[in-house]
Amino acid sequence: RAADACGLLPGRLRLEVTESVLVDNVDAAAATLRRLKELGARIYMDDFGTGYSSLAALHRLPLDGVKVDRSFVRGLDGDARSRGVLRAVMALARELGLEVVVEGVEEQRQMEALRELGCGFAQGYLFSPAVDGDRLREMMASGGSW
Numbered sequence: 001r002a003a004d005a006c007g008l009l010p011g012r013l014r015l016e017v018t019e020s021v022l023v024d025n026v027d028a029a030a031a032t033l034r035r036l037k038e039l040g041a042r043i044y045m046d047d048f049g050t051g052y053s054s055l056a057a058l059h060r061l062p063l064d065g066v067k068v069d070r071s072f073v074r075g076l077d078g079d080a081r082s083r084g085v086l087r088a089v090m091a092l093a094r095e096l097g098l099e100v101v102v103e104g105v106e107e108q109r110q111m112e113a114l115r116e117l118g119c120g121f122a123q124g125y126l127f128s129p130a131v132d133g134d135r136l137r138e139m140m141a142s143g144g145s146w
Contacts, residue, residue: 003039010040016067018046021059029131036086044101049089058084058096070124076113087117 003010015036022029023044033043045058047080048066058066069091069107075082093100104125105111114122 003041007124010068011040011042014044014045015041016046019048021056022061026060030061039058039061043098047103049085055092058092058098063098065099065101065121067101067103070102073102073104073106073110073114073124076110083113083117086114090118116129 002008003013010142017029017033019098036038037043043062044065045061045063046067047069048070049072068086068099072082072086072089076086090100098128099121100119100121101121101123102114105114105122105127110124111122111126128139
C-alpha cells in the first residue's frame with residue numbers, strides 16, 4: 001500500500017531487514033518476505049555478520065542479498081581476518097546467488113581492496129554522505145555529478 005500511495009513500482013523497492021528480526025522467527029519472516037517478493041520487492045539482510053548470522057537463515061529466507069556491516073571495512077588495511085571474513089562472505093553469497101553490498105566505505109583504498117576481493121556493490125561516505133529527499137532529487141537531476 002505504501003508503494004502504491006507513493007507511485008513506486010514494487011520492483012524498485014529494496015527492503016533492508018536486520019539479522020535479528022529475520023532469525024528470531026525464521027518461519028514467520030520467510031512467509032512475510034515471500035509475500036513481499038511476490039509483489040516485486042527485493043530483500044537484503046542488513047548488518048550481516050554483526051549479530052545472529054545463521055547459515056540456515058541464509059538458506060531458508062528468500063533474500064536477494066546481504067549488506068555487510070562497516071566493521072569489516074575498517075580492518076581491511078592491516079587485518080587479514082577482516083579481509084578473510086569479507087572474502088568468505090562474498091564466496092558464500094555467490095554460491096547462494098545473493099548480491100553483496102558492503103557498507104561504510106569511506107576511503108579510496110578501502111574501495112580498491114573491495115574491488116580486489118570482487119565486491120560489486122558498496123556504499124558509504126566515499127560516495128556521498130546521507131542526504132535528504134530534496135538534495136537527492138537535485139543530485140539526480142544534475143546527472144549524478146556529486
